[in-house]
Amino acid sequence: MPELQQPENSNPKSSERVVSQTPSQIAAALQREHPEWVAEVITALGETTVIVPRGHIVEACSFLKSTPGLEFNLLSDLCGFDRGPEEEPRFEVNYHLFSTTKYHRLRLKALLNEEDTHLSTVTAVWRTANWHERETYDLFGIIFDGHPDLRRILLPDDWQGHALRKDFPLRGYEPYSLT
Amino acid sequence: MSAVANIPPQFEIVDQPLDSQMTLSMGPQHPSTHGVLRLELVLDGEMVVKATPDIGYLHTGMEKLFEYRKYQQGIVITDRMDYLNPLGNNLAYVMAVEKLLQIEIPERAQVIRVMMCELQRIASHLVWLGTHALDIGAMTVFFYCFREREKIMNLVEAASGGRLTPSYFRVGGLMMDLPAGFERRVQQFQTDFPQALDEFNTLVTGNRIFQKRTQGIGYISAEDAIDWGLSGPILRGSGVGLDIRRANPYTGYDKYDFEIPVEQDGDVWARYLVRMREMRESHKIVQQALSRLQPGRVKADAPKVVLPDREAMKTHMDALIHHFLLVAEGVDVPPGEVYHPIEASKGELGVYIKSTGGPKPARVHFRGPSFVNLSALPHMSRGCMVADIVAIIGSLDIVLGEIDR
Amino acid sequence: MGLENVIAEALPEVLTTRLDSLINWARKSSLWPATFGLACCAIEMMNVTSSRNDLARFGAEVFRASPRQADVMIVSGRVSRKMAPVLRRIYDQMPEPKWVISMGACATSGGVFDNYAIVQGVDKVVPVDVYIPGCPPRPEMLIHAVMMLQDKIMKESVRDRKDVPDQEAREAITPGTLPVTDGSTLRPGEKAQPLPYTIASTHEKRRSF
Numbered sequence: 001m002p003e004l005q006q007p008e009n010s011n012p013k014s015s016e017r018v019v020s021q022t023p024s025q026i027a028a029a030l031q032r033e034h035p036e037w038v039a040e041v042i043t044a045l046g047e048t049t050v051i052v053p054r055g056h057i058v059e060a061c062s063f064l065k066s067t068p069g070l071e072f073n074l075l076s077d078l079c080g081f082d083r084g085p086e087e088e089p090r091f092e093v094n095y096h097l098f099s100t101t102k103y104h105r106l107r108l109k110a111l112l113n114e115e116d117t118h119l120s121t122v123t124a125v126w127r128t129a130n131w132h133e134r135e136t137y138d139l140f141g142i143i144f145d146g147h148p149d150l151r152r153i154l155l156p157d158d159w160q161g162h163a164l165r166k167d168f169p170l171r172g173y174e175p176y177s178l179t
Numbered sequence: 180m181s182a183v184a185n186i187p188p189q190f191e192i193v194d195q196p197l198d199s200q201m202t203l204s205m206g207p208q209h210p211s212t213h214g215v216l217r218l219e220l221v222l223d224g225e226m227v228v229k230a231t232p233d234i235g236y237l238h239t240g241m242e243k244l245f246e247y248r249k250y251q252q253g254i255v256i257t258d259r260m261d262y263l264n265p266l267g268n269n270l271a272y273v274m275a276v277e278k279l280l281q282i283e284i285p286e287r288a289q290v291i292r293v294m295m296c297e298l299q300r301i302a303s304h305l306v307w308l309g310t311h312a313l314d315i316g317a318m319t320v321f322f323y324c325f326r327e328r329e330k331i332m333n334l335v336e337a338a339s340g341g342r343l344t345p346s347y348f349r350v351g352g353l354m355m356d357l358p359a360g361f362e363r364r365v366q367q368f369q370t371d372f373p374q375a376l377d378e379f380n381t382l383v384t385g386n387r388i389f390q391k392r393t394q395g396i397g398y399i400s401a402e403d404a405i406d407w408g409l410s411g412p413i414l415r416g417s418g419v420g421l422d423i424r425r426a427n428p429y430t431g432y433d434k435y436d437f438e439i440p441v442e443q444d445g446d447v448w449a450r451y452l453v454r455m456r457e458m459r460e461s462h463k464i465v466q467q468a469l470s471r472l473q474p475g476r477v478k479a480d481a482p483k484v485v486l487p488d489r490e491a492m493k494t495h496m497d498a499l500i501h502h503f504l505l506v507a508e509g510v511d512v513p514p515g516e517v518y519h520p521i522e523a524s525k526g527e528l529g530v531y532i533k534s535t536g537g538p539k540p541a542r543v544h545f546r547g548p549s550f551v552n553l554s555a556l557p558h559m560s561r562g563c564m565v566a567d568i569v570a571i572i573g574s575l576d577i578v579l580g581e582i583d584r
Numbered sequence: 585m586g587l588e589n590v591i592a593e594a595l596p597e598v599l600t601t602r603l604d605s606l607i608n609w610a611r612k613s614s615l616w617p618a619t620f621g622l623a624c625c626a627i628e629m630m631n632v633t634s635s636r637n638d639l640a641r642f643g644a645e646v647f648r649a650s651p652r653q654a655d656v657m658i659v660s661g662r663v664s665r666k667m668a669p670v671l672r673r674i675y676d677q678m679p680e681p682k683w684v685i686s687m688g689a690c691a692t693s694g695g696v697f698d699n700y701a702i703v704q705g706v707d708k709v710v711p712v713d714v715y716i717p718g719c720p721p722r723p724e725m726l727i728h729a730v731m732m733l734q735d736k737i738m739k740e741s742v743r744d745r746k747d748v749p750d751q752e753a754r755e756a757i758t759p760g761t762l763p764v765t766d767g768s769t770l771r772p773g774e775k776a777q778p779l780p781y782t783i784a785s786t787h788e789k790r791r792s793f
Contacts, residue, residue: 045278045515073405077529077546096518100405103426128408131554154235154583156666163700164243172700176665177708207670210619210649215667236667237623240701262624325634343624343720580623
């Protein structure tokens with residue numbers, strides 16, 4: 001089955017760890033207790049996505065990391081998405097959270113407009129966000145406020161433009177040639 | 180004397196204290212960096228004060244390329260990412276698309292997927308062992324490992340046609356069924372492999388020079404490892420028993436009996452031991468998969484997604500039309516997004532696919548384990564010598580294709 | 585080697601076929617590659633050096649990490665834009681005689697990756713002697729390419745490879761100013777444009793093929 005399974009049957013050591021909540025229950029509880037942090041909850045294809053308003057992303061992340069029972073201590077992935085130049089909001093930033101003790105996953109999403117591509121960094125919550133945010137800045141142009149070292153990581157340092165935006169052409173603007 | 184007065188300025192001896200720190204660029208073309216990686220080392224004599232990786236020298240723009248290719252065409256691009264474990268990349272991508280489409284894979288295809296992925300894991304660890312030992316100075320193991328690897332590549336080539344870029348999996352199953360006599364050849368490899376592993380142990384594990392160069396080097400604690408997002412053998416070498424095959428099982432991995440090797444030391448030596456034991460566990464899984472192989476279909480029963488059999492295509496009209504539409508227009512995937520992680524040989528390989536409908540994805544993002552593992556290098560390498568950097572990079576088992584995509 | 589300079593200056597009009605054969609035989613039998621493995625083709629290059637397909641029996645015994653000690657640069661893998669100046673610099677650091685094998689589809693022409701990040705063919709950066717198709721090419725193909733290069737070396741003349749000081753080589757080629765040197769864009773009857781200055785590396789104006 002292509003779905004991610006809950007760990008009750010699969011992990012032989014899970015007898016002492018009681019799985020108290022599934023991700024959709026966690027999202028619903030979060031919406032009840034901190035409604036200003038949750039704009040929308042989407043459950044599809046076995047995964048739960050919580051859309052968080054961009055001002056509250058750091059608080060939501062540190063709450064999810066430090067609360068016992070939730071313990072999302074590993075940030076699997078932080079990636080951006082460009083919906084296209086005509087869409088409003090244009091950019092999405094996805095945070096994929098994972099718990100090494102409870103084995104559950106959750107996705108947080110922050111939506112950004114084209115004019116204001118600033119978002120607070122979560123490097124203080126998980127240090128692994130450092131390089132992921134640099135990559136998102138490099139390829140999309142989303143600026144993470146408070147990042148210790150925000151510079152390009154994959155493209156050359158003097159590159160103009162952000163490569164994964166939908167209005168950046170696939171072949172770039174001019175071919176590279178010394179001849 | 181006129182000669183003394185004519186000394187050009189740069190050779191003048193001036194009374195200035197020497198700067199004790201030096202910045203050295205190790206890199207992009209270097210025999211021990213496992214690819215085009217550049218490290219900026221700030222050195223105080225021989226001791227490393229700070230090691231900053233500078234990546235991007237192999238950036239291929241693959242993620243942008245996916246948006247211009249249909250889903251099936253993207254499979255060949257995934258091969259070139261982690262080019263030591265291409266079947267793992269294929270599997271992650273294909274399973275993410277199958278999750279979007281919500282189709283079920285037949286049992287035989289799942290068993291073959293497990294078998295090929297574990298063979299590929301052994302092959303990837305063999306390259307790790309060969310190059311890691313080569314960097315530390317043990318040259319003989321390199322040739323032994325590549326000899327074993329040739330056997331695995333022969334098997335992969337028999338099944339799919341490509342030694343290094345097989346693209347064997349498809350959305351909905353496999354490219355085609357295993358050739359005749361394949362099980363016998365895998366069994367032949369299985370009987371020979373434990374003896375080869377014992378040979379490697381004799382050559383490397385008991386070697387006191389190897390032990391001295393790897394014990395106590397590159398230490399990272401369990402909390403730091405989780406904070407830095409590490410996964411795979413590095414996390415298991417620091418005492419955290421996390422394996423995605425157990426935590427979020429896929430492709431029927433929950434039915435196989437294997438152990439997860441965990442070591443507590445958190446240094447290069449611990450990761451070495453974890454990977455050597457992992458090769459044995461993979462060997463066990465391949466044996467179980469071989470015994471589970473039953474005749475059956477290898478492609479899912481989803482005519483709008485999976486290409487029909489050649490015979491059906493030549494005789495039935497609807498199969499012909501499906502074949503034409505699938506090749507010309509592609510699969511129409513409903514809107515949605517998935518994140519599917521698998522346990523690749525280097526750690527958690529996650530694929531994030533976002534679809535807004537249509538035959539081409541809107542965004543494909545690969546969370547490469549080597550990308551995240553390399554970001555912890557500055558933390559692991561404070562205070563060690565230059566020669567230890569080489570050992571630490573070898574233990575991280577990085578592949579630049581996955582880091583730079 | 586100063587031998588070419590001596591021969592070219594002292595014996596300008598003398599045919600040197602026997603000397604050519606001897607020197608070319610020595611050169612082709614000990615082609616030491618510079619490690620320039622970039623991506624997946626590098627793994628196939630490592631397979632070529634391993635015991636099943638042994639490149640050492642053709643003379644390519646040691647893969648030298650330092651370009652100063654290497655004869656041939658096997659560009660194996662995709663060259664990204666960030667890597668291209670590094671590639672040129674390593675090529676310039678190799679002393680004459682030097683050759684380049686472009687291994688794989690990505691090095692030959694950009695391969696699968698026709699996009700903003702990959703240089704579409706390494707011959708836009710360095711002059712190439714042998715191209716190998718494939719993705720990745722089988723190890724036997726790389727051995728065949730090395731043998732083709734050896735045949736090519738046997739047909740050279742010793743005068744063509746005068747060594748050039750580093751500084752001159754670096755200053756002679758300003759990036760972006762060389763015209764296209766392959767004949768593929770010439771229409772029938774058209775001649776290639778004469779170059780407005782001399783190219784220090786005699787690699788490109790070799791008289792014998």
